[in-house]
Amino acid sequence: NAGVTQTPKFQVLKTGQSMTLQCAQDMNHEYMSWYRQDPGMGLRLIHYSVGAGITDQGEVPNGYNVSRSTTEDFPLRLLSAAPSQTSVYFCASSFSGYGYTFGSGTRLTVV
Amino acid sequence: KQEVTQIPAALSVPEGENLVLNCSFTDSAIYNLQWFRQDPGKGLTSLLLIQSSQREQTSGRLNASLDKSSGRSTLYIAASQPGDSATYLCAVSPSGNTPLVFGKGTRLSVIA
Numbered sequence: 528n529a530g531v532t533q534t535p536k537f538q539v540l541k542t543g544q545s546m547t548l549q550c551a552q553d554m555n556h557e558y559m560s561w562y563r564q565d566p567g568m569g570l571r572l573i574h575y576s577v578g579a580g581i582t583d584q585g586e587v588p589n590g591y592n593v594s595r596s597t598t599e600d601f602p603l604r605l606l607s608a609a610p611s612q613t614s615v616y617f618c619a620s621s622f623s624g625y626g627y628t629f630g631s632g633t634r635l636t637v638v
Numbered sequence: 639k640q641e642v643t644q645i646p647a648a649l650s651v652p653e654g655e656n657l658v659l660n661c662s663f664t665d666s667a668i669y670n671l672q673w674f675r676q677d678p679g680k681g682l683t684s685l686l687l688i689q690s691s692q693r694e695q696t697s698g699r700l701n702a703s704l705d706k707s708s709g710r711s712t713l714y715i716a717a718s719q720p721g722d723s724a725t726y727l728c729a730v731s732p733s734g735n736t737p738l739v740f741g742k743g744t745r746l747s748v749i750a
Binding site: 558560562567568569570572575577585617619623624625626627628629630631632 | 669670672674680681682683684687727729731733734735736737738739740741742743
């Protein structure tokens with residue numbers, strides 16, 4: 528019963544590098560979303576998806592891309608990392624919005 | 639735009655005390671409300687989920703209430719323990735197909 532799995536747990540990037548944060552869930556949830564958590568700012572929504580092939584922007588989408596080719600996976604791509612993207616990233620999933628389950632997070636540092 | 643506020647931002651209480659954490663939201667048209675716990679450096683653990691048609695939910699020493707008309711929810715923790723020390727987050731789902739909107743949390747310290 529894995530729930531929501533995020534990889535990697537920690538990552539250090541240089542400014543300008545690109546990378547993909549992985550998120551996978553095994554609960555057949557159609558809703559998935561990405562948040563970033565920063566001190567004093569709380570959790571802010573980056574992108575979300577209500578099903579395979581459907582994505583939408585959240586509050587802070589700039590600098591991030593997503594795609595949803597399968598129900599299970601919802602990767603978050605950083606196109607050209609910037610120090611302002613240093614944060615803790617959380618992925619969440621839900622069955623029809625009936626309560627969300629969160630992954631354990633990815634701690635990203637951009638130097 | 640839905641906004642969620644949690645007061646106080648931080649709270650320190652002696653062990654054994656009953657306590658209440660507050661959450662308010664600006665738009666009463668919500669689908670549900672969820673309370674989470676977050677330990678330092680960890681992910682979010684769901685504590686209680688209240689559907690919009692419900693008034694309260696209970697789990698062990700935790701009780702969460704919902705008053706949609708006034709845009710408020712409270713999380714009641716009975717007989718607090720040092721192990722309850724964590725940040726408690728309140729989040730609302732504006733509709734069934736829109737993601738959660740979070741408050742900034744209440745950081746609770748229970749002193750032995």
